[in-house]
Structure formats: structure tokens, C-alpha cells
Amino acid sequence: MSAVSTAEQSTYQAETKFGRFTDFVDQRVGGSGILKEFGRKVFPDHWSFMFGEVALYSFVILLMTGTFLTFFFDPSMAETHYHGSYSPLYNVEMSVAYNSSLNISFEVRGGLFMRQVHHWAALLFVASVSVHMLRVFFTGAFRKPRELNWVVGGVLIILAMAAGFTGYSLPDDLLSGNGLRIIDGVIKSIPVIGTWISFFLFGGEFPGTAIIGRLYVLHILLVPALILLMVAVHLFMVVVHKHTQYPGPGRNDRNVVGYPLGPVYAAKAGGFFFIVFGVIALMAGFFTINPIWNYGPYDPSPVSAGTQPDWYIGWVDGALRLMPGVIGAVDGYRQHFEFIIFGHVLTLNVLLPALVPAGIVFTVLFTYPWIERWITKDDREHHVLDRPRNAPTRTAIGVAGFIFYCVMWAAASSDLIATHFKVSLNDVTYWLRALFFIGPVLGFIVAKRVALALQRKDREIALHGRETGRIVRLPHGEFIEVHAPLNDYKRYRLVSFESPKPLPAQPNSHGVVDRKERRRAKFSTWFFEDRVAPITPAELEAAHAHGHHGEVESGEETKSLSH
Amino acid sequence: MKALSLKRRHPLAAIALLLLGLLFTGGLYAAASTANQAKADTQSYSASDVAEGKKLFVANCSTCHGMGASGTQAGPSLVGVGAAAVDFQVGTGRMPMQMDGPQAQVKPAQFNEEQTHQLAAYVASLAPGPSVPDAHITDGQGDAAKGGELFRVNCAMCHNAAAAGGALTRGKYAPSLHGVSSAHIYEAMVTGPQNMPVFSDANISPESKRDIITFLKTIESNPSPGGAELGSLGPVSEGLFVWTAGLAVIIGFTIWLTSRSS
Structure with a gap:
């Protein structure tokens, strides 16, 4: 015991006046311990x-x-x-x-x-x-x-x-x-x-x-x-x-690569x-x-x-502006979104736009992590991020939500859109009403296709290298475009992602596949059925083996490494 | 007299009495109040102005407004619109109209001041109507604060509190009032061009109109104390600015801070 307590007694003597002052504070507050812990926190570098x-x-x-x-x-x-x-x-x-x-x-x-x-x-x-x-x-x-x-x-x-x-x-x-x-x-x-x-x-x-x-x-x-x-x-x-x-190379779910605080x-x-x-x-x-x-x-x-x-x-x-006050006419009488029930006025033309879109946005926002977790049955810790293109369905859901928000956002400035683009205010409202419903669906489809297309492009680049734009005529007359292969670091980024397959319905502990699980399996299919598989080492090997323009490539490789 | 008193219990007597009463009070009001009286044009136009104006009118306006300005399917009658309406519509270039559309748009004036004056003389000669304001109304020496209050209550819902303009239905709009001359502002109020309502002298007195003009000229000649105005369009242009310029600069800095020298 005595050995420990003597070890705790500080024998450090600061040389400067400022050093003595900070040492005094440190011995009473213990700031250096905190600084040591926090100062070594590592943060990865990325503008986003x-x-x-x-x-x-x-x-x-x-x-x-x-x-x-x-x-x-x-x-x-x-x-x-x-x-x-x-x-x-x-x-x-x-x-x-x-x-x-x-x-x-x-x-x-x-x-x-x-x-x-x-x-x-x-x-x-x-x-x-x-x-x-x-x-x-x-x-x-x-x-x-x-x-x-x-x-x-x-x-x-x-x-x-x-x-x-x-x-x-x-x-x-x-x-x-x-x-x-x-x-x-x-x-x-x-x-x-x-x-x-x-x-x-x-x-x-x-x-x-x-x-x-x-x-x-x-x-x-x-x-x-x-x-x-x-x-x-x-x-x-x-x-x-x-x-x-x-x-990136050397980054995984068990480490953080970056600079210390x-x-x-x-x-x-x-x-x-x-x-x-x-x-x-x-x-x-x-x-x-x-x-x-x-x-x-x-x-x-x-x-x-x-x-x-x-x-x-x-x-x-914007949601309030988009809501029609009148829904068509029945027998020549305008039908309002307003009802009187037991003497209480129920004004749905205010209540619906004010509460429903915000309700949808915040409900999905707060529950999304659990929704995705339920669909994917993914219970692992993730510290390495997905590039948006590598999770096409999630990206599509995000874009759909973003467009849903932006349509309402734009509707809030419908009058200024009308005056500044010299269009009719009514037409702006009609278009935005249509986009309120169609926009998210179109956004979902387009974003998912763009994400998959980008994945395919990544796959092409990883397998065959970057297009250099240099056209070479071979001795027997054939024209080829020279492809410069990527270095290992750049290729790693393009191949190191997960692309899960749909997870079929799993039996529960009683060996029964219940209805909820079958529903989850359907969602899983919807979430993962469109996929671009990451490149396997064997595929990469094969792609490089058939490269009959290896000589041209090697010249390009030194160039790409030199910068 | 006896015949009249005999008929005093006639079934229509009450109605006749009511009509008489209404006629009497209405007539008395009309006689006592000058507010709604169509004012005779105080500005004097010479006979040659009227004659020249008629020639210009026949050549340039009568296709739509008809010979004698009595109106056709394509354009309204101009009898009684007064010199003010002509000075506004022709002076701002709205007339002759460039194209059909939700409303006539401002363009460089087609006629010079003298020709506009002659056209106004001709139209004013057809019937009494609002005249071109005298210099007192447009001198900009009224009460800007009172004008501001009147502007917010009467004009801001279409023209925007800072007079930057705003949208109306189906492609129509209330234009920005920056750069509009004092006379044209006054004439617009008394004649109600395009979709604008008429603000008669009973509604807003000439002195109050002078205050409104003073207010508009005051805010026009004093730039925003807070810096660039971003169009005086309110939170939309502010939001747009922070999302584009503001965030772009910030993102530029984040990229700079996280870039590595390679």
C-alpha cells in the first residue's frame, strides 16, 4: 500500500512560473487526465x-x-x-x-x-x-x-x-x-x-x-x-x-483513422x-x-x-398553401373540407396540411433506424459509413423524403415563383399539388437507378481501370481506348462495400415462419433485390489476366502513381 | 290637394312615400357631398391639343377602343376615364398594349410627353374624369409616417410592405413601385388600372394620397440601413441566400480545412 501512495505523490517540479501555476491547478483539478483522454480522441477528416x-x-x-x-x-x-x-x-x-x-x-x-x-x-x-x-x-x-x-x-x-x-x-x-x-x-x-x-x-x-x-x-x-x-x-x-x-484502406468497424483532437x-x-x-x-x-x-x-x-x-x-x-379549400362540386354545391359536428367546426383544410405532412416527416425520421434494422435484421455495430450509392434503397427513400419536403418548401414561395418566372400563381399551385404526390415516387425511382448506375460504373472502373480518353491504333488496325488501372488505395474504395442479398423469412424459436416475418421478408426483397455485387478477388484476377493491352497499361500506371 | 289626400290610404302610398324619402335624403347627400362628384378637368387643354390627340387616337388606339373611344370587343370604352388614365397607361408604356395577356405590361413609352398630353386632352374632352395631378400632390412633402400606415392598410397586401410587388391570381401581378413616378402612382390610385381597385377621393383623400406618395418616395430614396436589400422580398430571399451563398462559402472552407497536401 505504501508503495502505491508514494507513487501517487508527484515529484515533478515545474521549471517556469507558468508551469508551476498550471501544475498547481492540475494537481487539484486533474485537468491533464481529461486532456489526455480527450486530446487523443481521433477524428477522421472529411468536409461532410x-x-x-x-x-x-x-x-x-x-x-x-x-x-x-x-x-x-x-x-x-x-x-x-x-x-x-x-x-x-x-x-x-x-x-x-x-x-x-x-x-x-x-x-x-x-x-x-x-x-x-x-x-x-x-x-x-x-x-x-x-x-x-x-x-x-x-x-x-x-x-x-x-x-x-x-x-x-x-x-x-x-x-x-x-x-x-x-x-x-x-x-x-x-x-x-x-x-x-x-x-x-x-x-x-x-x-x-x-x-x-x-x-x-x-x-x-x-x-x-x-x-x-x-x-x-x-x-x-x-x-x-x-x-x-x-x-x-x-x-x-x-x-x-x-x-x-x-x-478506405485500413479502416474498419473497430478503429478510427484520422487526426487526434x-x-x-x-x-x-x-x-x-x-x-x-x-x-x-x-x-x-x-x-x-x-x-x-x-x-x-x-x-x-x-x-x-x-x-x-x-x-x-x-x-x-407551403403545405397550408397547397391544400385546396374546396374539393370539387356536388350537384352544383361546392364541397368544403369543413364539417360541423355537434356544433364543433372541424376544418380539415387547415388541420390536415398543418399536421399530417409534418407528422409523416417526423414519424419516419424518428423511427427510420428501427425500420431499417427490422427489415435488414442487421444487428451489428457500424462505424464505417456507406457511400450513398452503395445503399441504393436507403438513398432512394432519403431522396423521396427530401423531395416531399422540398415540394412543400417551394410551395411556401409560390407567389414569388409566379412573379419571378412570370407564370400563373394558380399553375404553380397545381403543379406543386401534383408533385406533392408524384415527386417522391419519381425521386425514389430515379435516385435508386442513379445509385445502381453509379455502382456499375464503380465496378467497371475497378475491373478495367479508368478511361484515359487516349485512342490507340494497334498494328493490325484495331482501335482501342487505353484504360489506366487504379492503384490499390483507390480500388479499395470501390470494392470494399457490402451488398446484402434479400433475407428470406426466417423461422422463429418455435420453428414457425409467422406472418410478420413473411412481411419482413417481402420488405427485405424490396430493399435488396436490385443490387450490384461487389467485385470478388477472383473477378479482379480474371479481368487483369485477359488484359491483352498490358504494356500500354503499365505505362499509364506509373503515371497515375506519380501524382 | 284633395285628390292627393284621398289617395293617402292607397296600397302603394307607403311605397311611394319611401321612394320619396330615399330620393330626398339621397339627393341631399349628393348635393352636400362633393366626394363622389366627377371632377371637371382642372387642367386646361387647348382645342389644338384635342384635335391632335384625336388624330393620334384614331391612328393608334381606335382599333381596340373604337372610333370615338366608345369601346369594342377588344377594349373598353374610354369615355369618362379622364386624362389621368391616359397619362398613366400611355406614359408607362402599358398602352398601346404589346400583347394580349393577363394584364398590360410596362414597356418603353411609345409616345413622347407632348403626344401623351394630346391624347389625354382628347380623352378628357369626351367626358369629365380624373385629371392629371397638380404639382402639390406629387411634391413628396407630405407625412411619410401617415402615408406608410395608409400604404400598409390599403396597398401592401398586393404591392408588398416594401412596395416590391407581389403575385395575383392567374398570372396577374401587382408591380413593384420602385422607380414609378409620383404622378403615375397618383393616377393609378384614382383610375385603378389593370386589376387595381379605384381609390376614390372619398376612400383616400388627395392629401392622404400625397402622404402615400411621400412614403413611397422616402423608402425609395433611402437605401436599407442593413446593407443589400436582397430584393426586399422577405424571408424567401433570405433563406435562398443562406442556402446558396452562405452555405457554399462554408462548404468551401470545410473542403479547404480537410484537404491534404498531396
């Missing part, structure tokens, strides 16, 4: 892995600029008259909240810049979260053991949308009030309890005098706290699971924070965002043309 970082940095910028804005913003809906320096609003009656937003923009030094940094960072935050999610989906990074982290990511994007929407509503300008009115309408369309919820939320009939203060509390306290919590859980799980990596990634990530900050600051410095002075104070009667939510709520707004 950095969107999560962009989101995190945008969020940090949001917290900093948001704190600044809270110093000057007053979330009161009391009425006042504007006496600031923006003359087109001088002496106009408005809420204190809008007045303080205008004062931030025109009277507070640097206030407009901070507001614009905050808003651009918010748009970039949700955009980078979305791109990060797309990357994770299309590379299969949500598979075991990361299913729960995928769910945390899904919660994060909902929270990001909530943070964005509550913030969008705070300035109490015409645009934000119109947005709130739509939310109020959607809430009121919920059967039976809708009106009660609306009155509870707004403290009486819309717009009331309470909503801005309430949204403010949500925006600066509850939602950011939840985001921070979820970000902590998200990052903790990244540390536990370690980072995924793209397939310290010093390489610490420097890169630290620098990248300032790059993101710089890009956002440049956007905020040179490009107007949310010019609240254009919109005027909120007043329930006017609705400006071109009233849209921020981009991340656009798809829900």
Missing part, C-alpha cells in the same frame, strides 16, 4: 463531417449575440408612439416590443449589426443542422450504435425550429404577427380543445397582450436551455461512440469557429435580414404580399 460543427458554432454565436439583444429588447405589448430616428414610422402607434426592436436597429450602437448577426446565424444554424442530418442519413451513420443519437438530433432540429419561430415572433412587426396569426389558426383548427389552447396561449382572443412576453421567456430561457442539454447529450454520445469514417483538431476546430463567425459577420454586415422597419407595427388587418416564415418553417406554410 463538419456541418455539426457549423451548427454548434452558429449556436454559440446565437447565444452571444442574443445576450446582447436582451440588454435592449423589451417584450411588452403596451402601446407607445415611436419617436426614434426612422422617419417613415415617426409618431406611429406601436407596441413597446416593436419600438425597442426599432431602437436596437437605429439607436443602439452596433445594434442593427448584432440583430443581423443573430438572424443570419439562426438561419445558418438550422440549415447546417439540416445538412448534417442529411449527411448522417445518406451515409447510414444512424445505424447501431448511434440510433439514439439520431433521435437526439431529431429532437434538436425540432428545438431549433422552435427557437427560430419564437424569435421570429418577438419584434412584433407586421410579418411576425402574420406568422403568429397562422399558428393561431392552426391551433384553433384542432378539434374540441383548439380554441381553449389558443385562448390559454394568447391569454384571451388573438393577439392579446401576453404573447410576446411568453414567447420571449420560451425564446431566451426554455428553448436554448433544452438545446444546450441536447447538444451536451449529443456530444457525449459522439465521444462514447467515437466518430464514424468513410470506407490535440493539437491538430483543436487548432482546426478553433480556427473554424472564427471562420464561421467571420462568414456570418460578413453576411450581417453587407446583407439586410428581416428589415422590420419595412413591415411596420403589427395590426391584425393588413397582410403584406410576400409574407413568408423563415425558411425552416416554410414547408409547413
Whole structure:
């Protein structure tokens, strides 16, 4: 025992003053242990892995600029008259909240810049979260053991949308009030309890005098706290699971190939924070965002043309725009999607578009890891990612979902599409309504075919090499195109993937193939029946053996290796 | 008198009385209020202007609007539209119309100022109608804040709160008001061209119209304090910008950061 305790006594004597200081801290806090553990975390290098970082940095910028804005913003809906320096609003009656937003923009030094940094960072935050999610989906990074982290990511994007929407509503300008009115309408369309919820939320009939203060509390306290919590859980799980990596020589499910956090990634990530900050600051410095002075104070009667939510709520707004209010006519009477049942109005023309598409998107998003796991019966851990083309059906499902989202997203700007492309607004709506149903199906088919075609191209290149574009005439008159074979590293990427065959229905522990299992087998067939098998070593051998233009090839090979 | 009093219990007496009452109050209102009165053209046009205008009209407009501007299947009657309508439609190049479509579009004006003036003189001579505004209305010295309020309540739903324009149904649209002259803005309000409603003097007084023009000219001459306006189209252009320019720059940096020197 005594030997151990003496070993624990540090005999290290720092030479410099700074060294003694850090040693003092280290002996009491134990920072070097943490640094040793984290500093050795290895992260693989790929540009597509950095969107999560962009989101995190945008969020940090949001917290900093948001704190600044809270110093000057007053979330009161009391009425006042504007006496600031923006003359087109001088002496106009408005809420204190809008007045303080205008004062931030025109009277507070640097206030407009901070507001614009905050808003651009918010748009970039949700955009980078979305791109990060797309990357994770299309590379299969949500598979075991990361299913729960995928769910945390899904919660994060909902929270990001909530943070964005509550913030969008705070300035109490015409645009934000119109947005709130739509939310109020959607809430009121919920059967039976809708009106009660609306009155509870707004403290009486819309717009009331309470909503801005309430949204403010949500925006600066509850939602950011939840985001921070979820970000902590998200990052903790990244540390536990370690980072995924793209397939490559020497990479497998038991290792991570890349650079350590310290010093390489610490420097890169630290620098990248300032790059993101710089890009956002440049956007905020040179490009107007949310010019609240254009919109005027909120007043329930006017609705400006071109009233849209921020981009991340656009798809829900688009769904509302796509929904027909009238479904044809029966005996000359227009049939509305609105029914009165026991004195309660059921307005399906609001309820359906507001809840159903979002319900579909988020249900599929949250359950997808388990859906795929059930179909494939794949219970192994995956740390090496799929290239999207090597999982054609998953890629196709992702593209179908993406198009479903994008059609609604486009519908939110249907009026601007009409004016800028000089087409009829009605035609834009009709086309988008058709695409709402047809688009995902077409997207699925096309994406799957493209993925399979790319796999075949990979197969060709792995077997016969890269087409050089050089045409050579042989002595007996035949023309051939010279193919340059790949080096081993490049070829590895093209051949090292799994292409599972459909898994037939398996008997359960009683030796019975039950109905659910037969259904799963059908899905498995659907998922895996179209496949391009990876090249076997024997095939590669055969392809090279029949290469009768070996001499030409060898010359090319040295060239391709030399760069 | 006796004959009248004998018929006072006639079944139609009540109706006759009601009609008389309506006629009386309506007449009194019309006499007292000048709001809806078709104003005689205050601007004076010489006889030669009218004569020259008629020649231009016959040569260029009568195919659709008919001889004497009384209208045909292809174009409406112009009797009573006033000089303001001519100055707006011809002055902005909308008329003569380039092609059939959901609405007449702006193009370089076909007639010079003098010819437009002559055409206006001719049309104004047919019947009284709204006239070209005087310099006071279009001087841009009204109350911009009041004009802004009126603009948001009356105009923004089609023209956008920043007057950047917006879509209407079936290919029609409310154009952007940037670069539109003060006189043309006023004339559009009083004549209601294309799909625009008429904002009569009872609806928005001439002084209020002056305020609206002042507001539009104020926001036009003051660039956005926040930098480039991205078309003043609201969140759509902002979202498009962050997804294209913003994210493209960020992706450029990520590729740079993760590239290896080879």
C-alpha cells in the first residue's frame, strides 16, 4: 500500500512560473487526465463531417449575440408612439416590443449589426443542422450504435425550429404577427380543445397582450436551455461512440483513422469557429435580414404580399398553401373540407396540411433506424459509413423524403415563383399539388437507378481501370481506348462495400415462419433485390489476366502513381 | 290637394312615400357631398391639343377602343376615364398594349410627353374624369409616417410592405413601385388600372394620397440601413441566400480545412 501512495505523490517540479501555476491547478483539478483522454480522441477528416460543427458554432454565436439583444429588447405589448430616428414610422402607434426592436436597429450602437448577426446565424444554424442530418442519413451513420443519437438530433432540429419561430415572433412587426396569426389558426383548427389552447396561449382572443412576453421567456430561457442539454447529450454520445469514417484502406468497424483532437483538431476546430463567425459577420454586415422597419407595427388587418416564415418553417406554410379549400362540386354545391359536428367546426383544410405532412416527416425520421434494422435484421455495430450509392434503397427513400419536403418548401414561395418566372400563381399551385404526390415516387425511382448506375460504373472502373480518353491504333488496325488501372488505395474504395442479398423469412424459436416475418421478408426483397455485387478477388484476377493491352497499361500506371 | 289626400290610404302610398324619402335624403347627400362628384378637368387643354390627340387616337388606339373611344370587343370604352388614365397607361408604356395577356405590361413609352398630353386632352374632352395631378400632390412633402400606415392598410397586401410587388391570381401581378413616378402612382390610385381597385377621393383623400406618395418616395430614396436589400422580398430571399451563398462559402472552407497536401 505504501508503495502505491508514494507513487501517487508527484515529484515533478515545474521549471517556469507558468508551469508551476498550471501544475498547481492540475494537481487539484486533474485537468491533464481529461486532456489526455480527450486530446487523443481521433477524428477522421472529411468536409461532410463538419456541418455539426457549423451548427454548434452558429449556436454559440446565437447565444452571444442574443445576450446582447436582451440588454435592449423589451417584450411588452403596451402601446407607445415611436419617436426614434426612422422617419417613415415617426409618431406611429406601436407596441413597446416593436419600438425597442426599432431602437436596437437605429439607436443602439452596433445594434442593427448584432440583430443581423443573430438572424443570419439562426438561419445558418438550422440549415447546417439540416445538412448534417442529411449527411448522417445518406451515409447510414444512424445505424447501431448511434440510433439514439439520431433521435437526439431529431429532437434538436425540432428545438431549433422552435427557437427560430419564437424569435421570429418577438419584434412584433407586421410579418411576425402574420406568422403568429397562422399558428393561431392552426391551433384553433384542432378539434374540441383548439380554441381553449389558443385562448390559454394568447391569454384571451388573438393577439392579446401576453404573447410576446411568453414567447420571449420560451425564446431566451426554455428553448436554448433544452438545446444546450441536447447538444451536451449529443456530444457525449459522439465521444462514447467515437466518430464514424468513410470506407478506405485500413479502416474498419473497430478503429478510427484520422487526426487526434490535440493539437491538430483543436487548432482546426478553433480556427473554424472564427471562420464561421467571420462568414456570418460578413453576411450581417453587407446583407439586410428581416428589415422590420419595412413591415411596420403589427395590426391584425393588413397582410403584406410576400409574407413568408423563415425558411425552416416554410414547408409547413407551403403545405397550408397547397391544400385546396374546396374539393370539387356536388350537384352544383361546392364541397368544403369543413364539417360541423355537434356544433364543433372541424376544418380539415387547415388541420390536415398543418399536421399530417409534418407528422409523416417526423414519424419516419424518428423511427427510420428501427425500420431499417427490422427489415435488414442487421444487428451489428457500424462505424464505417456507406457511400450513398452503395445503399441504393436507403438513398432512394432519403431522396423521396427530401423531395416531399422540398415540394412543400417551394410551395411556401409560390407567389414569388409566379412573379419571378412570370407564370400563373394558380399553375404553380397545381403543379406543386401534383408533385406533392408524384415527386417522391419519381425521386425514389430515379435516385435508386442513379445509385445502381453509379455502382456499375464503380465496378467497371475497378475491373478495367479508368478511361484515359487516349485512342490507340494497334498494328493490325484495331482501335482501342487505353484504360489506366487504379492503384490499390483507390480500388479499395470501390470494392470494399457490402451488398446484402434479400433475407428470406426466417423461422422463429418455435420453428414457425409467422406472418410478420413473411412481411419482413417481402420488405427485405424490396430493399435488396436490385443490387450490384461487389467485385470478388477472383473477378479482379480474371479481368487483369485477359488484359491483352498490358504494356500500354503499365505505362499509364506509373503515371497515375506519380501524382 | 284633395285628390292627393284621398289617395293617402292607397296600397302603394307607403311605397311611394319611401321612394320619396330615399330620393330626398339621397339627393341631399349628393348635393352636400362633393366626394363622389366627377371632377371637371382642372387642367386646361387647348382645342389644338384635342384635335391632335384625336388624330393620334384614331391612328393608334381606335382599333381596340373604337372610333370615338366608345369601346369594342377588344377594349373598353374610354369615355369618362379622364386624362389621368391616359397619362398613366400611355406614359408607362402599358398602352398601346404589346400583347394580349393577363394584364398590360410596362414597356418603353411609345409616345413622347407632348403626344401623351394630346391624347389625354382628347380623352378628357369626351367626358369629365380624373385629371392629371397638380404639382402639390406629387411634391413628396407630405407625412411619410401617415402615408406608410395608409400604404400598409390599403396597398401592401398586393404591392408588398416594401412596395416590391407581389403575385395575383392567374398570372396577374401587382408591380413593384420602385422607380414609378409620383404622378403615375397618383393616377393609378384614382383610375385603378389593370386589376387595381379605384381609390376614390372619398376612400383616400388627395392629401392622404400625397402622404402615400411621400412614403413611397422616402423608402425609395433611402437605401436599407442593413446593407443589400436582397430584393426586399422577405424571408424567401433570405433563406435562398443562406442556402446558396452562405452555405457554399462554408462548404468551401470545410473542403479547404480537410484537404491534404498531396
